[in-house]
Amino acid sequence: MNIMSEAAVEKALEQKMSDAHFKMVGKDVSVYYGEKRALFDVNLNVRKNTVTALIGPSGCGKSTFLRTLNRMNDTIEGCRVTGSITLDNADVYDQSVDVVELRARVGMVFQKPNPFPKSIYENIAYGPRIHGLARTKADFDEVVENSLQKAGLFNEVKDRLHEPGTGLSGGQQQRLCIARAIAVGPEVILMDEPCSALDPIATAKVEELIHELRTNFTIVIVTHSMQQAARVSQRTAMFHLGNLVEENDTDKMFTNP
Structure with missing residues (x-):
């Protein structure tokens, strides 16, 4: 009879809890x-249905780490990533991983709002169309409305869905980009x-939206603003010169670092 040692049992329990x-x-x-090393042996776990903030001075590696989570660094020539990153215990850098599918599961919202030069409706419908998530007009209508509702934008744009997304204000454009990310049903939003x-x-509207979204999504946000974090x-995870200095509950980090 194979009896596990106490240490092995503890390790298995720890693994189960972390999973x-x-x-x-x-x-x-x-x-x-x-030749330049931008990140140094970072160990960071992202909790489910939680907002994790990455903070630190400019050039400290927080955006670089963020981009490793959905392999956006693949688009940069000469960039190399070592170590491992898993999503639901599956290695995202495995050769069998379809990067397009990965980026549908791990969506991204960028610093500057970047709506497509299309209508508000088409901005949202584009992702579900290329991923085959909707087929009929009724399906697309539902996806567009649900995504805009979740992004807190539907009531502001429902009468001009076929007008260009670029005609919205900066804050509305950013919420449109969040709605666009939500439309393909991601599990994580960067x-x-x-x-x-x-x-x-x-900013206040986007922050309120982030608070609401975490009930359905896992969110990782890079911010320069300590107050926003x-x-x-x-x-909160604090980066400095490519190293992860500390990671902890936000209230602990800001009261007893």
Whole structure:
């Protein structure tokens, strides 16, 4: 009879708990741009249905780490990633992984709002169309309305769905980009300083939206603003010179670092 040692049992229990709580796990993640090393052996777990804020000075590696989570660094020539990153315990850098499918599961919202030069409706319908998630006009109508509702934008744009998305205000454009990311049914949403180009009122609306979205999505946000990290996140990770300095509950990080 094979009796597991106490240490093995404890390790298995720990693994089970981590599997239950963590959506993405980064182990010894290093990133190189050519000869230059931008990240040094970062270990960071992203919890399910939680907002994790990545903070630190400019050039410290927080956006670089964010981009490893959905392999956006693949688009940069000479970029190399070592270590492992898993999504639901599956390695996202495995050769069998379809990167397009990965980016549908791990969506991204960029610093500057970047709506497509199409109508508001087509901005949302584009992703579901190329992924084959909707087929009939009724399906697309439902996806568009649901996504805009979740992004808190539907009531503001419902009468002009066929007007260009680029005609919206900056804050509305950013919420349109969030709705576009939601439309393909992601599990994780990455946000790279989503409010840096917005005024305080638009920023408040996006922050309120982030708070609402975490019931259905796991969110990782890069921000320069300590106040924003304190307002929107439950976990905070501090980066400095390519190293992860500390990661903890947000309230602990800001009261007893």
